[in-house]
Amino acid sequence: MTNFLFSNVDTVELSTKYGTPLYVVSEDFIVDRCREIKEDYVEKFDNTMAAYASKAFLTKEMARIIKREGLGMDVVSGGELYTAIQVDFPMGKIIFHGNNKTREEIELAVQYGVGRIVVDNFLELKLVEEIAEKYNKKINILFRITPGINSHTHRYIQTGQIDSKFGIPLDKEIIYNSIKIAMNSKYVELKGFHFHIGSQIHENTTHVKAINILMKMAKAAKDDLGFITSELNAGGGYGICYEQNESRKPISYYTDAMMKELIDECEKYELERPMLIIEPGRWIVGEAGITLYTIGSIKEIPGVRTYVGIDGGMPDNPRPALYGAKYEGIIANKIDKEPVQTVTIAGKCCETGDILIWDLKVPQIETGDILAVLSTGAYNYSMASNYNRIPKPAVVMLRKGKDRLIVKRETYDDILKNEI
Template identity: 60%
Template sequence: MVMELKERNNHFIFSGCDTVKLAQEYGTPLYVISEDIIQERCKEIREAFLDKYSNTKAAYASKAFLTLAMCKIIDREGLGLDVVSGGELYTAIKAGFPTEKIMFHGNNKSWEELEMAVKNDVGRIIVDNLYELEILGEIAKQHQKKVKVLFRVTPGIQGQTHEYIITGQKDSKFGMPLETQKIYEVVEEVMASEYIELTGFHFHLGSQLFENDIYIGAIHVMIQLAQELKEKLGFILTELNTGGGFGIRYTDHDKPKPLHFFTGAIMETVKEQCDKYHLDMPTVIIEPGRWIVGEAGITLYTMGAIKEIPNIRIYASIDGGLPDNPRPALYRAKYDAIVANKTNEAPSMTATIAGKCCESGDILIWDLKIPKIEAGDTLAVLSTGAYNFSMASNYNKLPKPAVVLVKEGKAEVIVERESYENLLDREIVPEYLKK
């Protein structure tokens, strides 16, 4: 676990900051992101992967958490950026992120998104399907540019995780299935193109994975494909993007592995298979997102109504819930939490943490063991750095929380809290309804 539980005066201290004071100063719900932990994770990527092996790259999967400030941090730490939409690409461009270090993913990129990528010289476009390849070719020709691409393929490997976050199986909305003859035809077509340069392949097996055997299996499939393409078409694999998905700790049931558990197996297998087929080692790319930012984030809430149903359950309601963290409702995701202003107090009750939305499914944590609580207490939910801010909504017309970046005891707002006025900024009343 990257984050060690620290306290001061019975208050939970996160990245040197008193979380109770953060809640008082900035209000709740409040996303808190630790730059210290992000830096620690990026350092581990450099030491266990980038500096240890030649011809390697790492790109932060920005869908996990992306702001202008996060772009600046990732650039400073020497990583590339993986984006999946025009909005994420626009954010990176506005932040001044080097576009040659951007990889553009997505299973249904629009003409406008692809044109933005081509015009801004994005480093790699990860082509998901033949329709995308066709329109990308037209755009590249229109702008007289040669675009470097990787093909996303589904190697037919399935990881052990929630069914909604597995992506490497044959039956997937992502990537091209490995039907050998079709792949031959597409590769041959691209090799003849003036405007598209195929550098290699990308696969992603899923998220929140704790074993490395599926990466090994996928690499076996991919290097064998590379050997067949070289033999039949003369295609030389120069880049292999193995995706991300490395698991993190949400609760004590999760047993995350260090990065080298995955990267060591990946690199050893690529080398072994390339030696077997007499191929040159390609550049190997990883795309950790959740692994970098997940445990670097917490969310602070204020406790409100506490409802006891005798002999059944105690519901402790917070001032947020489903709109700022939809993952429990979507994936049955589990979280751990502490009462931030009672860090030293032993658990004396069990309560279910309920959100404030008008939904029975708005339950953040079932049966949490905590000290005796009361309205006004501060609850800190751990490991919310990934896919919480990114997936936040305005359901029930709730404004989105602020985001605070903390580092060595100092805090800075990097996303302002939405106001009620912000909720109506883009709404228009037709003239006939004004009468």
């Protein structure tokens, strides 16, 4: 019998060795994506930068891989920044985001000298300036601008529309006031602007449109205030394959179009081309991961459906419950068997909404079979919880046919360790 191989490793053997649920991540895939970014973007165009959006998946080992591959890193919390600090990640390549950074988080960023802080609002601008003065440092900043674009994705992962918790609205009076303060400050150096229009986006038109809008603003800021935009951060959000009708486009599909628009707009407005920064996260790691589960209960409701219970669910993958995310699954120990039934994969939590996959076609299924859910590398481990007091799974990294443990499986004692 043939088992499902992932990154040239037998997944059923992994489930036996490490137990389930189990996150499995392919370093080979991650390295390939990093090198595609370098070859088809960073080395193809001068004055560019790519930073991994670490919120998608971050462990100390993942930070080491990104460091070794020479990319920067986008962090959105003190915890993500602290992880980078612990592996001696180059602080100059860190971009610190977040719509409500705490004083403690900004102090950590200033003390360690992160490369850029993306300022989300006017209050944060004053706070960054105050803390930079305290440490007698000058901090590079970008302003996050909300360009007013509705991207074609789930509304919970849209971020560029006018009505958004993120960023400074595209209002000349508000933006100009912030630019003036930054230009007159001894403690912050405004480099330019940042936008992010959403996640899991499969077309390049919205990124191009956002660059068009931001360059018009850059032109106006130069003419009216004398401010020169030296950096433009276009975020990430590039889509991957979750379902059979989706595909992951090459990085050049997005970056070539954005660079063309940026070059054209700079020529039109007679502006020096700013550095263009991109921040792919899911695109690098999403398809690099799978999750392995063991099949437990099988409950057939005649004429309705068959529910198949697994030993994980919402705590290790909340995305289906959060916003109806879709996944494909494979019975790993029956990869050569024909699908003969349709089942619904149910998680073990005490929630009706804890359904991982609706209507999955599978071979004749049995208790003890191993289910592999695909494309779980992004926003699974990073969003995992202990709901129902379920310990978080272990994480195994694969490289050139070999496996290694990078995160230990939690125990019940781990869940209780901070309780008094």
